[in-house]
Amino acid sequence: MSQQWREYLQPDFFDELIGPEGPRPAARPLLDLLSKLGPETLRERQRAAELEIKTLGITFTVYTDGNAIDRAWPMDIIPRVIAANEWRRTEAGLKQRMQALNLFINDIYGPQHIIRDKRFPEALIATSKNFRPQCRDFTPPAGVWAHICGSDMVRDADGTLYVLEDNLRVPSGVSYMMMNRLVMKHVFPELFENQIILPVDDYPSQLFDMLAAMSPRPGDRPCVVVLTPGIYNSAYFEHAYLAQQMGVELVVGSDLYVGEDDGVYMRTIQGPERVDVIYRRIDDDFLDPEAFRPDSSLGVPGLLRAWRAGRVALVNAPGAGVADDKVVYTYVPDFIKYYLDEDPILPNVPTWRCEDRASLDHVLRHLPELVVKPANESGGYGMIVGPKASRAECERFADLIRSDPRNYIAQPTLALSTVPTLTDHVPEPRHVDLRPFILSGNEIQVTTGGLTRVAMVKGSLVVNSSQGGGSKDTWVVETGDAEAQG
């Protein structure tokens, strides 16, 4: 191992590219090339990548930026590498998980066997923010509710890869996964020459095929649209990009209406055009003012009625977020056992449910060591990282938990794995997570790798894009040997 990488390693963390014995096999060709290029060239390439991102108009919106609604997407040019054989196992685990989650959602809105069999507490549904009674006694095509899921994965110090949460409502990030690869190919072509890096750009066609397969009017060329809340949404770039890549219309709520025949129509200059499948990127709450929040100006009145009449497919189905709840998350390994009679391939992070009396006591006693999250938030809002919080913050948070224990879960502070990341000097370790995307239609497909998010600040564990995190291209590399990495 070169001197550079020996100095790089931190003893308490698992590094994705470099093991205690030196570069991991899948990452060796990459690290060799990076060493050869030297830090000056790397910084040059980094600047080229940033310019490319600006030119391509790859943006992400940060709400606190006020008027500056377009922010260039942050990407670090050192990729994260995953050995193909490790990935195959992860992929199998994610498919298993997704299958169980859809079975659970379908059961909850249908016969509720799992509650009758006393394997899941009914009270959790009654108090769930994302359970939609309006969706009871309905089965969408193929029994699939969560067609698109982004599961967040993290690796602890001992190398175990955990599923941290499943985003089943309107997960975003997949376009950035594709754009990262595009930019890397432009600014770092030599990296792709001598190794087998599995491609990621198949996603839009897979997505389109899955969406088209959900059409209530089989046989025809279905009319698929992407429904966006509009240009002020943080993920608008992604909505526009996916619509463009699939060659379908990007619509806002006012472009659509529900006709007397319960069909959904799009207003075009040719007149009304029937819509078959809506890939909606609007939260349930705002989807249909007749069924959900009456003050929503983003949605389409009557949309739920059209969906229940089987006249249109909604992706993801309304109500799918019931399994997004972080308390429900703690039951996913049980779902896998219950519905599939299998052992989970991928473990959950050990989690305390604060609603449980004994767990609550434990959490309150150990708050400075734990990460506590609200059950129904996303984007890193409303959580506390115990070891990074002041005493006053911990005390304030303890009050929050006591006032609504059902709404909180706690997890040990994981020593998130690291990947070398460019700084002003040499590459330094920065913490990462991974968000693969899973498509469920008639079959289940998983992206090759996913989006790697990186905490750009030294020592920080917060990787969320909405909290200023960056990203990395994610490689699944065929190494040619059967040996696991490490």
Place this chain on the structure above:
Amino acid sequence: MLSRMAENMYWFARYLERAENVARLVTVTTNLMLDLPRQVTADWGPLVDITGSREAFMKRHGEISEHRVVQFLLADRDNPGSLISSLTKARENLRTTRDIVPAEAWEQINRIHLMAQDKMGEALSRRGRHEFLQAIVGHCQQIVGLLGGAMSRDEAYEFMRLGRYLERADMTTRILDVRSGDLLVEIPSDLMAYSRLQWMSVLKSLTAYQMYRRLVRSRVSGVDVVRFLLREERFPRSLQACIRTLEEGLAKLPHQEMPLRAVAQLKSLLQRADIAALAHESGTLHLYMDELQLKLAACHNAIVATYFTLEPMAAHVARPHPATIEPVPPPVHSPSQAQTQRAN
């Protein structure tokens, strides 16, 4: 094509054209003021009338003065017809259609918008005004040229042209209406030369002076100017030329019967007129311009009803009854399109 997209393209082009027209109008008036003799009082009032905003102006400012009028027409964000408002709304309309126009157009409109914000102070004094307004006009034309050179001749392009030429026709008739109103009144003979100067300024506010000289080849006279600006098919800002472009554009769009009918009515009104008689007396010309304006508004309404608003319930009828339909609510936070109509 989505109705919303078509509507955004249409309004983008209207606002861009409006911004350019306002900039030119202020430039020409400023120049004219420098030429006028002392005994003729410089009157900035007609500028406020051209933009159809006298009531709003008087309510805010009480009296007309150069500084107030220029500030109101260029920098006032509360004036929906001001340069800055027009640029802002052109930009907002383009923002949601970024995917269908060449990316350079979006960059360019951002650049103009930024420049207008940063340098507006200079435009309020006579010294910096010329340069600022020239730059605005130049940037606007750059966008038009860029889109003409890089955009496919698809439906989006046609909606843009409809917007641009309707706005242009609108401005041509407004300028003729207001300017000729005070030019055709009796003027003492020693000031006749200045009357000609003013007719020249009418031509210049429509960049028509040079073309007028080439095509008309006579001294500048009221009747010839009116005829030129209304009927000269070869001049691209004349009403006649605008009408031809509207007809061409509509021919390429679906369901064009109703808007084409409205354009045909406008055209027949233009062809029936006896220009010599009209230009003789300001009262008749004014009434005639009012009629033209109404026909232009009818063209706009027909386009809106045919392409932008669809009756939700009548799923199989492409064209709803225009009078019963509210505009489609715009996406959240975007400028309400109810405000986009000039108050007049």
